[in-house]
Amino acid sequence: MASTVQVSRDLAADPTGAALLLTSADALRWWPGLKVDAREGGHTLAVTVASRRTLERLHIEALPPRRTPTSFVARFQVSGGSYDRTDGAVTLVRHGDGTRATLALDGPREDLAVPARRFLDGLAKAAESRAAAS
Numbered sequence: 001m002a003s004t005v006q007v008s009r010d011l012a013a014d015p016t017g018a019a020l021l022l023t024s025a026d027a028l029r030w031w032p033g034l035k036v037d038a039r040e041g042g043h044t045l046a047v048t049v050a051s052r053r054t055l056e057r058l059h060i061e062a063l064p065p066r067r068t069p070t071s072f073v074a075r076f077q078v079s080g081g082s083y084d085r086t087d088g089a090v091t092l093v094r095h096g097d098g099t100r101a102t103l104a105l106d107g108p109r110e111d112l113a114v115p116a117r118r119f120l121d122g123l124a125k126a127a128e129s130r131a132a133a134s
Contacts (some may be wrong), residue, residue, distance in 0.1 A: 003110045009100040009120040013127035015092040018099050019072035021126050022090060028060070032121025055056040056081030062126045082109060099127070
């Protein structure tokens with residue numbers, strides 16, 4: 001049975017700058033325990049994630065962020081290990097002077113809220129550092 005995890009975080013940065021950060025494989029380093037092993041072409045990545053004291057080999061298919069009239073949406077799919085058939089999206093919406101980032105995951109895992117928050121914390125740190133430098 002699929003479960004849905006959704007977490008949000010405010011960023012003191014512009015949505016466009018945050019969206020640019022999501023276009024790189026470097027964004028994966030914000031997910032706890034994830035290590036990129038190989039780029040298999042296009043937007044597909046082979047990764048290893050350490051979880052529950054085991055290593056799982058995963059494949060991540062990530063699409064570049066798509067701009068809508070009110071947001072940026074970056075969709076991805078994770079398959080392999082206990083992440084089988086997990087679909088996700090990061091949505092970036094202007095919120096006051098910054099951005100509201102929301103990460104939603106639909107899949108068989110129910111224990112992804114903490115790593116999802118850490119991912120958004122990493123995105124926030126990178127986006128805010130980028131905004132401060134410009």
